[in-house]
């Protein structure tokens with residue numbers, strides 16, 4: 001029997017996800033005005049796609065934007081979370097002015 005050295009990747013809960021690699025989560029430079037917690041961001045490479053998807057989150061909710069889109073700031077975050085709270089959603093996805101695929105129903 002052989003025993004392999006394995007690298008154990010540390011994972012954590014983040015936004016809508018149960019487990020993400022802890023090293024891929026970093027701090028933004030602003031706090032959420034609703035929960036007063038620092039907002040963190042996950043930047044995730046999606047195979048075959050450039051740019052990366054950026055998912056800032058606090059315990060109020062999460063937003064998904066592409067890396068080349070306008071990123072949330074403290075003030076925008078306030079309005080993003082307000083929108084989430086009003087709609088009861090936990091995740092808002094922005095898509096800039098990119099065309100949507102024909103199969104997209106708009107309420108996935």
Ligand SMILES: [Zn+2]
Pocket residue numbers: 032033034035036037058059060061081
């Ligand atoms: Zn918050």
